[in-house]
Amino acid sequence: MANISFLIDLVETSLIKSIQPGISGPGRQSFYCTEQGEGLTKLKSEPADIALIQSNRFSASDLALVKELNESTETEIIIFSDGKPNAYLDEAMFNGITYHFRAPFDIKNITVTLDELVEDLGEQKHVSKSAKKSVLDQFGLLLGSSKPMRKLYRTLRKVSATQANVFVNGESGTGKELVANTIHLVSSRANGPFIAVNCGALSPELVESELFGHVKGAFTGANRDHKGVFEQANNGTLFLDEITEMPLEHQVKLLRVLETGDYRPVGSDKTLHCDVRVVAASNRVMGENFNEFIREDLYYRLAQFPIQMPPLRNRGDDIVGLAQHFLAYRNMENGSAKSMSSEAVDMLEAHHWLGNVRELKHVVERSFILAEDVIGPEHILFDELASSETSDAELGIPLDVPLEDIEKIAIEKNLEKNKGNKSETAEKLGISVKTLYNKLERYSED
Ligand SMILES: Nc1ncnc2c1ncn2[C@@H]1O[C@H](COP(=O)(O)OP(=O)(O)OP(=O)(O)O)[C@@H](O)[C@H]1O
Ligand SMILES: [Mg+2]
Incomplete structure (x- = not known):
């Protein structure tokens, strides 16, 4: 077993003496800090699987360090x-600490917790060697056995037990919507609506009505009462x-309902109340100009619990595991038994x-x-996102394939090229955003 x-x-x-059995069993190695209080700083240069830190004066700079470590380790x-x-x-x-013992x-509880954690981590180190044969772990709707996914599962388990609002950030296609779904499913709200x-x-004209609903006659065309999403949820x-x-000028409308749960439908003089947990998502890179796209006050109300999605390229053997999962799924639907050649698998592993x-x-x-039976390298078509090596004309229009499938491929490739931006994609394809949404909806039902 890996250490x-x-x-x-x-x-x-x-305390060190009492938890000794937990830190010194087989397959466990421990390193001590020479100076008390330097643990968090040390982790930046000397990563460990588990850090045990005693602190009675946890400070703002400790918090900053934990946030930094959470992103980078x-x-x-x-x-x-x-x-x-x-x-x-x-x-x-909410930003990277796994447990807090007061x-x-x-000691018994601490030792059991450490044992479970070691087992969990050891298993994944072990699994990753033979992942090509093993089935991926699943938490809610998410699949993956890699370390970053296990860490995500732990965070999700923790947040699901609370009523906190969640802000999910991550690159396009990392599974932010699945995370939102999963939080709902494993929370006490699972029997309520999502x-x-x-x-x-x-x-812009309908944003308030979409969010908070309207009463009949509130504006031209409001022929009957309409429930907004806060009421529906x-x-x-x-x-x-x-x-x-x-x-930004619409974002301000969300502040009150997030603070108090109170809102007023358009055209109504009654204030309604809702009990809703909000999960928000964004694929904008957190960085210097992030605040151009979200009001700070709104961000803090939403990010009571921030979650950063790991990009797929950091998920190790999950790449192949997920590919096999998706392939198995298609095979099942089509009653086929197509397989993947090892060259194709190598290509998937090497891709960014x-x-x-x-x-x-x-x-x-x-x-x-x-592919007919065996998927070979010639069947693997990546999305040449930013790469200029392949001209658009060379993207490879598959032959002998139903037009509907070609349309689907074209839409998906364009969407990926535009980093998931749907308005831009619709414009480039010369269709309305609504048409694009309808098509995507249909694909997700396939
Ligand atoms: N861990 C996972 N296990 C299984 N399927 C996944 C996983 N992550 C993502 N997917 C699948 O990948 C696709 C993209 O996921 P999702 O829509 O949740 O991503 P997203 O982060 O919301 O992307 P975007 O920012 O473009 O909206 C979906 O088909 C989803 O089912
Ligand atoms: Mg999404």
Whole structure:
């Protein structure tokens, strides 16, 4: 079994002694910090699988470090504290800390937790070697056994138990919508409704009515009462997709309902109340100009629990595992038994996957359409996203394939080229955004 490494930055020697069995079993290695309090900093240069950090004065800079480590490493950070209320620590719990044990420490519980974590991590180290044969793990609707996915599952398990709003950020095609669905499914709201709305596609005239509903006669054409998405999602989950595509002047309308649950339908003088958990998503890169696309006050109301999706290229053997999964699915639907040659698998492994899981799924489906029995390298058509090596004319129009499939391939490729931006894609293809949505909807039902 592969070794699991511990970084230990604990104050009380008695605590170290009591948890010794948890950190020194077979397949476990521990490293101690020479200076108490340097653990988080040390992790930046010396990654460990698990870090045990004792801190009674968790500070703003500790929080910043935890956030940074959460983005750049896969370390499971476990904090031990004296239990005094600490707002930084509370925030850090949503940004990368796996467990927080408060004094007086329950050694038995700590040891069991460590054992479970080691088992979980060890299993995935072990699994990754033979993943080509094994079936991928699944959490909710998400598939994947890689380390970043396991970490995501742990986070999702934690957030699902709360009522916090969630902000999911990640590249196009990484599974943000599946995450929203999964949070709903594993939460106590699972029996309530799940309503998804694409914020980029709301027409400016109707945005308020779409969100909060309207009463009959509120405006010309309002022939009957209409329920907005907050009302439709009452006691359930509302997925505000592509929130950063909503114009800033419309975003302001969301603040009150997110703060209090209160809203007023257009044309009504009554204030209604809803109990809704909001999951919002964006594929804009978090960075310097992110705040041009989202109001800061709105971001903080949505990001009570921020989640960063790992890009597919960082998910190791999940790439092949997912490809095999998608292929198996097609085979089942078509009663066929097509397989993938090892050269094709090598190509998938070597690809950079800018379009993430969506691109992979499309590549597999295209290869399925194109291949007779065995999928070879000639059936693998990637999306030449930013690459200028292949001219558009060379994208390879498959022959002897139904026109409908060609249309689907064309739409998907254009969508990927435009990084999932639907308005841009529709414009380039000369169709309306609504038509594009209808077609995509149909494909997702296939
Ligand atoms: N972990 C996963 N397991 C199985 N299927 C996945 C996974 N992640 C993504 N997919 C599939 O990939 C496709 C894209 O996923 P999804 O729509 O959730 O991505 P997204 O991040 O919302 O993309 P975009 O930013 O373009 O809207 C879907 O068909 C989804 O079912
Ligand atoms: Mg999406």
